Amino acid sequence: MNSSFWILLTACLVAVTCGLVGTFLVLRRMVLMGDAISHAVLPGLVGGFLLSGSRDPLVMLLGAGAVGVLTAWLTEWVHRSGRVDTGASMGVVFTFLFALGVILVSAFAGQIDLDPDCVLYGEIAYVAYDTVLWGERDLGPRAVWLLGGALLFNLFLIVAFYKQLKICAFDPELAESLGIRTATYHYLLMIATAITTVAAFESVGAILVVAMLVVPPATALLLTQRLSGVLILASLIGCLSAGLGYSLASAADCSIAGAMAVAAGVLFLLTFLFSPRHGLVTRAWFRQRSLLAEE
């Protein structure tokens, strides 16, 4: 059995799926949505357990998914109806849901371990072993199916509503004046985010997902201003981080998800310094040169 192929494929699926929704989150200043959902799913786990009496992965996934969507929907609703800043509405919603989960655990599930770390988060190192069985047949890793589904959903959403999503992200007021129902598209986007993050948490754990939602899109935005360019670059940079991270994990014999997140951070730093138009070093170098030219 060879895990490397499946680990890399899973990581690339995470990178592209997260990169696509992450780009819109960065534009809407809601990058920490992934982080918020990672905390907010707790009441979903407790609810799933109380309703079914088991900690079966499928039950946990459904519970987390339902509350993930609720988190995203509430965040958008609070932001929209109360004129609350996106960051603040995210903070209010996820702390409230997380605290609700803590109360539910202590009231109804005291002895039972419902920590997301134990019942929800997956581990990318093991994806190749966790395969789907159809009767007697082995259909390949579950993570690939789950993330592949999330990716198709996101791709469909973005391709079908590209123009609307673009105007809503860059200029909501213009969108309104053109008669585009911005609310609909924002809610759609939030639901896509919730589905993506929960599916990805279940497959590869939290750290990699939060990193892939934020870092590759932020890096891509330093390189280009066109939305289509950002979406493609973010996906590519995410895959490159996965590949580099995997090599790092092989060389240093360390955590795979950790190394991939670090690689994404390093790529961001390099871009931040050397991006052709906005890089710190590049700009300093051009300034120096123009000064010399004046002398």
Add this chain to the structure above:
Amino acid sequence: MSREPRSPKPLSRLALSVACVVILLAGTGVGAREFKFQGEHPIQVVATVGMVADAVRNVGGGLVQVEALMASGVDPHLFKPSQGDVRALDSADMVFYSGLHLEGKMVEILEKIGRSKPSIALAQRLPEDLLIRVGEEGGELAVDPHVWFDASLWALVVEAAGGALAEFDPPHASEYQGRASKYREEILELHDWAKERIAEIPKEQRVLITAHDAFHYFGRAYEIEVMGLQGVSTAAEFGLNDVNRLVDTIVGRGIKALFVESSIPRRSIEAVQEGCQARGHKVIIGGTLFSDAMGEEGTPEGTYPGMFRHNVNAIVGALK
């Protein structure tokens, strides 16, 4: 496609491809099959914790090459794999683990690895009536996984390892079984020795206090009362009430020593020590016991008998 004037209709083409896929998949069906070792010795074995690796090493001798995933001092419940660990699992011919939820969420994965190669949960092969049930977890009773602290149980685990290797590699079955019974004898001697040593402690002083409830089997086998600060799983946090309850008992019964564990931070047991001191009762840290992991490889404590002897000596030395 335009070159073919009469290509099949889309629907029938779909049916055709579905049929092809079904036939292809049927050919690669994986069922519960008997695994037999085919290849050159040594058999590459991956074990989770040191105790399991030790059992397989002793039973397999030169016929196996054993790699333990969880190094000395690692808490098996919270183990995070590195890329090298995955490589080892990929290339192993056979996997051994303890089971009974000792390895936490990884147990699910280890069970699934059993679809493609033998993956043996040694402690789960023990007769159920010998296991100790503690507390409830997820609606069912949880089993204490720390079976190696009763050497008479571990002797059975060693035999189970011999059986599993004999089944996988039948041409060498008698060698495995022979080595297994030899190692089993050694461990049973250790069992008798531990009984005698613990009996040296005066009866009312025979209380073993540690950070987490890992020593139920030890207590049952060697007649020593066991108290822990945390639940059985190291993931559960201890609360202020647990500390106070323990302090009451220690002061009330005049217990002399507490013990820290190699894979658990000292902080928790030191809180109990401070609590006792505040009440004017002096209690010492009697030493570090190996609980979920063994000592470094290459040291005496890096083997099961050495680890076991270290624990017994530390307990007797501090409580006597």
